Amino acid sequence: MTTTKTSIVADPSPFVSIRRELHQIPEPGFAEFKTQQYLLHYIRSLPADRYEIRTWRTGILVSVKGTNPVRRFGYRADMDGLPIKEDTGYAFRSTHDGFMHACGHDMHMAIGLGVLTHFVQHPIRDDITFIFQPAEEGPGGAKPMLESEELKDWMPDQIVALHVAPEYPVGTIATKPGILFANTSELFIDLTGKGGHAAFPHLANDMVITACQLVGQLQTIISRNVNPLDSAVITIGKIDGGTKQNIIAETARLEGTIRTLSAETMALVKSRIESLTAGMETSYNCKIDIDYGANYRQVFNHEETTREFMNWVQASNAMNLIECTEAMTGEDFGYFLEAIPGFMFWLGVDTPYGLHHAKIEPDERAVDLAIATISDYFTWKSESGQ
Numbered sequence: 604m605t606t607t608k609t610s611i612v613a614d615p616s617p618f619v620s621i622r623r624e625l626h627q628i629p630e631p632g633f634a635e636f637k638t639q640q641y642l643l644h645y646i647r648s649l650p651a652d653r654y655e656i657r658t659w660r661t662g663i664l665v666s667v668k669g670t671n672p673v674r675r676f677g678y679r680a681d682m683d684g685l686p687i688k689e690d691t692g693y694a695f696r697s698t699h700d701g702f703m704h705a706c707g708h709d710m711h712m713a714i715g716l717g718v719l720t721h722f723v724q725h726p727i728r729d730d731i732t733f734i735f736q737p738a739e740e741g742p743g744g745a746k747p748m749l750e751s752e753e754l755k756d757w758m759p760d761q762i763v764a765l766h767v768a769p770e771y772p773v774g775t776i777a778t779k780p781g782i783l784f785a786n787t788s789e790l791f792i793d794l795t796g797k798g799g800h801a802a803f804p805h806l807a808n809d810m811v812i813t814a815c816q817l818v819g820q821l822q823t824i825i826s827r828n829v830n831p832l833d834s835a836v837i838t839i840g841k842i843d844g845g846t847k848q849n850i851i852a853e854t855a856r857l858e859g860t861i862r863t864l865s866a867e868t869m870a871l872v873k874s875r876i877e878s879l880t881a882g883m884e885t886s887y888n889c890k891i892d893i894d895y896g897a898n899y900r901q902v903f904n905h906e907e908t909t910r911e912f913m914n915w916v917q918a919s920n921a922m923n924l925i926e927c928t929e930a931m932t933g934e935d936f937g938y939f940l941e942a943i944p945g946f947m948f949w950l951g952v953d954t955p956y957g958l959h960h961a962k963i964e965p966d967e968r969a970v971d972l973a974i975a976t977i978s979d980y981f982t983w984k985s986e987s988g989q
């Protein structure tokens with residue numbers, strides 16, 4: 604499939620230019636050092652009397668002052684990139700080989716800076732905390748940031764975040780009250796057998812064979828154990844095993860993720876993985892160790908606040924609104940929503956390649972549209988006292 608270049612605006616606005624600069628420096632979770640410096644440098648260029656800055660690990664908190672605050676809004680943007688070798692046609696492609704902003708966090712941060720700039724220049728009555736959060740893709744920055752000393756006295760009364768959505772046209776907002784994104788758990792499985800010569804399989808215990816069996820078996824949990832009217836996903840995204848084509852692999856490792864729409868189904872899936880691997884240990888005479896890595900809470904949008912936002916989008920004609928169904932994506936923004944009323948929404952960026960794809964090229968026109976819409980929404984919220 605060939606991509607068109609219509610996603611790239613010819614005359615980039617300041618925040619589209621910022622997005623392009625951020626796009627060039629994707630970094631892993633909790634290693635967003637250049638990204639943090641870039642954001643701090645930009646924020647410090649704004650009039651200093653209107654805000655305060657705090658850093659938390661590689662994240663940043665900014666409190667923008669209201670004129671006569673009675674409450675505090677919150678806006679969160681995530682910062683990390685992904686271990687993907689970029690394959691876009693961008694002139695401003697990643698300069699960090701093997702790393703890419705393939706989940707739109709460059710867009711999220713540029714939009715966050717745009718909204719922040721708007722409220723520094725056009726203060727509203729209420730205060731706003733801007734949260735630039737590291738490590739959304741893992742191991743998860745939201746939970747520790749939420750519990751941090753730095754956020755305590757800047758805790759918002761209502762919080763908002765967005766995620767780019769390749770499947771929707773530019774000018775679209777899609778969301779729903781209640782569950783929007785799934786519960787997630789990372790999944791790391793280490794298999795240990797016995798290595799040996801490729802010509803003598805009977806003297807060894809081949810973990811490539813066992814790992815392949817296990818990958819297939821795991822899918823039976825979804826098809827045979829989870830209620831077909833419920834939803835769950837197990838994806839194994841990475842397999843490692845062996846050292847050379849004529850050496851039987853002593854060890855293998857599977858890396859994946861589990862997605863469910865309830866905590867109960869997550870417990871069921873994990874318990875089935877444990878039973879299944881215990882059975883395989885016996886039948887394949889090997890050792891299997893499981894590590895669930897980082898677990899994220901579902902993204903559960905506050906009913907009333909989300910419905911109010913959806914009504915506002917429709918009434919203001921700000922963008923086209925779609926009431927979507929939930930998705931099996933994960934987001935540690937779920938931890939913020941567990942503690943603070945608010946919502947997340949999808950922002951249409953209309954691109955043929957999906958999230959986490961090396962060729963994804965979000966339509967940049969979404970950046971300024973989102974900045975205007977979120978700024979107008981918070982202004983309306985503050986002025987109307989809703």
Ligand SMILES: CC(=O)N[C@@H](CCC[C@H](N)C(=O)O)C(=O)O
Nearest residue numbers: 740741787788789860932933934
């Ligand atoms: C929006 C998005 O793509 N989020 C990630 C979150 C990853 C959670 C965790 N590292 C895991 O893989 O379970 C996603 O993959 O949905």
